Amino acid sequence: MTGLLPYGRQSVTDDDVAAVVAALRSDWLTTGPQVTAFEADLAGWTGGAGVAAVSNGTAALHVAYAAAGVGPGDEVIVPPMTFVATASSAVALGAQVVFADVEPETFTLDPAAVSAATTGRTRVVAAVDYAGHPADYDALRAAGGDTLLLADAAHSIGARYRGRPVGSLADLTTFSFFPTKNLTTAEGGAVAALDGELLTRARRFRNIGLVRERDEQRWPDEGGWHQEVHEFGLNYRLPDVLCALGRSQLRRLDDFLARRARLVARYDAALADLPGVLTPGRRAWAEPAWHLYPIRVLDGRRREVYDRMRAAGIGVQVNYIPAHWHPAFADLGYRRGSCPVAEAFYAEQLSLPLFPDLSDADQDRVVDALAAALRGAPARPAAA
Numbered sequence: 001m002t003g004l005l006p007y008g009r010q011s012v013t014d015d016d017v018a019a020v021v022a023a024l025r026s027d028w029l030t031t032g033p034q035v036t037a038f039e040a041d042l043a044g045w046t047g048g049a050g051v052a053a054v055s056n057g058t059a060a061l062h063v064a065y066a067a068a069g070v071g072p073g074d075e076v077i078v079p080p081m082t083f084v085a086t087a088s089s090a091v092a093l094g095a096q097v098v099f100a101d102v103e104p105e106t107f108t109l110d111p112a113a114v115s116a117a118t119t120g121r122t123r124v125v126a127a128v129d130y131a132g133h134p135a136d137y138d139a140l141r142a143a144g145g146d147t148l149l150l151a152d153a154a155h156s157i158g159a160r161y162r163g164r165p166v167g168s169l170a171d172l173t174t175f176s177f178f179p180t181k182n183l184t185t186a187e188g189g190a191v192a193a194l195d196g197e198l199l200t201r202a203r204r205f206r207n208i209g210l211v212r213e214r215d216e217q218r219w220p221d222e223g224g225w226h227q228e229v230h231e232f233g234l235n236y237r238l239p240d241v242l243c244a245l246g247r248s249q250l251r252r253l254d255d256f257l258a259r260r261a262r263l264v265a266r267y268d269a270a271l272a273d274l275p276g277v278l279t280p281g282r283r284a285w286a287e288p289a290w291h292l293y294p295i296r297v298l299d300g301r302r303r304e305v306y307d308r309m310r311a312a313g314i315g316v317q318v319n320y321i322p323a324h325w326h327p328a329f330a331d332l333g334y335r336r337g338s339c340p341v342a343e344a345f346y347a348e349q350l351s352l353p354l355f356p357d358l359s360d361a362d363q364d365r366v367v368d369a370l371a372a373a374l375r376g377a378p379a380r381p382a383a384a
């Protein structure tokens with residue numbers, strides 16, 4: 001590979017291309033049989049929880065919060081160590097986001113912080129399976145009481161918690177199929193719901209809020225064409241063409257995850273004795289679906305190491321700036337220092353390249369470039 005080695009990228013085969021072409025040539029471009037089939041295939045990964053495909057992972061969060069009834073006056077508890085959409089999609093519904101800190105080993109939502117943050121107005125507790133490592137769902141369930149639990153599983157489709165699959169752990173689970181994630185539909189996402197009523201609400205919000213079931217309509221005798229809106233929604237549908245890609249990708253998800261796990265084991269071994277960095281932690285009860293390989297660069301050297309590795313052609317990334325540091329949250333009064341575990345982690349965090357088609361040789365190049373950056377040696381440019 002020439003140029004910058006990316007931190008993540010899709011793996012697309014001729015089979016994927018053929019699946020998309022076949023869908024393009026069919027009678028359906030948008031809502032059609034591939035959508036239903038993709039949702040059924042996804043339910044094979046969620047332990048049977050019903051699934052609604054949507055247009056991206058941010059839409060999935062918006063749909064899930066809407067299905068949960070989130071609105072003005074409600075509070076939604078979110079960890080700051082996530083992509084901003086976990087929090088901003090709740091703000092879009094008029095809710096107040098309450099940031100609760102993360103655990104020091106996995107950087108997933110800390111159940112003790114959730115207990116402290118829960119009030120009578122808490123509508124949803126939203127956990128994030130950071131890097132593909134599941135949050136501690138049983139403890140979060142206990143900490144949140146009767147509050148709905150949401151899993152932002154944008155990183156973690158295919159992971160297991162105490163033997164149970166992601167998708168079956170929270171009342172609502174959201175996925176993203178962006179190209180860097182564990183499988184892709186270009187843009188795409190999904191919502192899984194344990195409860196049939198939540199799933200129906202999610203499906204309706206995804207489709208403008210339209211109610212088509214005659215026995216649920218207020219004006220059922222209007223005529224055969226009739227559909228009506230009871231609660232406002234948006235158009236967040238995922239087209240048939242992209243669902244065909246998703247189905248084809250899903251057939252290789254086991255292989256993708258196995259390759260990611262092998263690369264993670266190689267990184268763990270190569271970096272174990274490298275001074276100045278810490279490798280990612282993992283709890284005994286977790287079977288992660290590694291999306292990121294987040295190391296910690298010690299001694300205040302993260303920025304220097306990032307710059308040196310970028311100069312050496314290694315596309316390292318930082319995931320993530322604490323969500324409450326975004327100016328839009330700062331302008332609402334959220335303050336730095338409120339989530340010290342997440343903020344200290346951010347200061348050290350660096351994601352090394354991790355994706356199924358990353359070769360062992362390119363991974364070795366990443367390890368060499370990291371060691372060189374830590375030695376402070378001049379950066380060696382990438383082979384052209």
Ligand SMILES: *Cc1c(COP(=O)(O)O)cnc(C)c1O
Nearest residue numbers: 056057058083085154176177178
């Ligand atoms: C990628 C991601 C999202 C948003 O998904 P998009 O498909 O990019 O909209 C939400 N949450 C997390 C944790 C993510 O990594």
